Each structure stands twice: as C-alpha cells, then as structure tokens.
Amino acid sequence: MPNVAVFNMAGEKVSELALNESVFAVEPNTSVMHMAVINYLANQRQGTQSTLTRAEVSGGGKKPWRQKGTGRARQGSTRAPQWYHGGIALGPKPRSYNFTINKKVRQLAIKSALSSKVLANELVVLENLTLEAIKTKEIVKVLSALKAGKKALIVLPEKDDVVYRSARNIAGVKVSPVNTINTYDILNCDTLIVLKDAVAKIEEVYAK
Numbered sequence: 001m002p003n004v005a006v007f008n009m010a011g012e013k014v015s016e017l018a019l020n021e022s023v024f025a026v027e028p029n030t031s032v033m034h035m036a037v038i039n040y041l042a043n044q045r046q047g048t049q050s051t052l053t054r055a056e057v058s059g060g061g062k063k064p065w066r067q068k069g070t071g072r073a074r075q076g077s078t079r080a081p082q083w084y085h086g087g088i089a090l091g092p093k094p095r096s097y098n099f100t101i102n103k104k105v106r107q108l109a110i111k112s113a114l115s116s117k118v119l120a121n122e123l124v125v126l127e128n129l130t131l132e133a134i135k136t137k138e139i140v141k142v143l144s145a146l147k148a149g150k151k152a153l154i155v156l157p158e159k160d161d162v163v164y165r166s167a168r169n170i171a172g173v174k175v176s177p178v179n180t181i182n183t184y185d186i187l188n189c190d191t192l193i194v195l196k197d198a199v200a201k202i203e204e205v206y207a208k
Helices: 030-044 103-119 136-145 161-167 183-188 196-206
Strands: 003-007 013-018 123-126 152-156 173-177 191-195
Touching: 030 103, 030 183, 103 123, 103 183, 103 196, 123 196, 136 161, 152 161, 152 183, 152 196, 161 173, 191 196
Parallel strands: 003 123, 123 191, 152 173, 152 191
Antiparallel strands: 003 013
C-alpha cells in the first residue's frame, strides 16, 4: 500500500496517508489510457466545419462551351471541383465525432493515470484549501509552496467557486471537482494536487 505525504497550504508536511492499492497502485495500462484520451479529445470537437459542394456553390448554370469542336475538354459547369471557385469534392460536413467507451474501461484508464502519477512522484496530497476571499495570489502562494509544475490540476472534494475563480487566471492551472476528473486532465498536468477529502471520495468510487 503506497504512502504519500500530506501537506498544508504552507507546503509543510503534516502527516502521511496510505493510498488504496486498487486505485493508486495498479499496473498502468497505456492502451486503455490512450483510448480514454482519444475519446475525451473527440468528444470536445464541435464538428461544425463545412464546405460547399458543386451543388451548393452559386453560379455555373451555363455550359462554358459547346460539347464538341473546340479542341478543349468537355465541361458542363464552371462550378465543378477542378474549376477555380468550383465546389469542393468530398469535403467535410458538420457531424458529431462523439463516441463512447465502456464504463469499466474508463475507470481502468483513470486508475492507471492516477497510479502513473504516484509512480512518477507527481501526486501531492493537500490537507485543505480554504480561502476567505477570491485571491489569485493565494493560490499562487500555495502552488509555489508545493513546488508545483507549470501545469497543475487541483482536485477538490466538491465544487468551490472561490477556489475556482481564484485559480482560473493562472496559466496552466485547472481546478476540478472530484466527480469531473478525467484521464486526459490527469495525464496532461505536471503536478496532480488532490485534497485529502477528495482522495477518500476517489477511493470510494474506484476501489471496487
């Protein structure tokens, strides 16, 4: 069972926490994590790109020249794909890129991502994170005390608007409630900062 240090907001070690092996000490499955990342990125796509086919481009109603006798190739419209200002052949049209993966696969991907952070010593457990007011510099102080990397993901046990609004202007820092974490965000950060209460909720959900 892996043990990690628990820090306070000043960056001081206050205790140790034993992590659940079935969540934070599994063998990272790279193929499953890759599938989860591809799924996340695909679901973020709007799919609104669109091009005009030859039927949708204005003009081109008149045949450019007669069929025979000119010595040139036969043409029926100046809006065919080979013409300048012509329509686009086989171009993109609005569509959904969404697809789903199995619940067990998604859970294994998250457990693999969490375990990889533990193996890389990029997981930091924070005792609490309480702010009296919306202050970006307070979050900067905490990140500096914890020696967080340029990209940091702060996982809260529940939604906290004060913490979220304090951190949203810091480049590379993202705040997520524990019920919205995903494989992409976990792998994309240099330092994963999880509140102690959030660790308990993660273990409650994924230690099955």
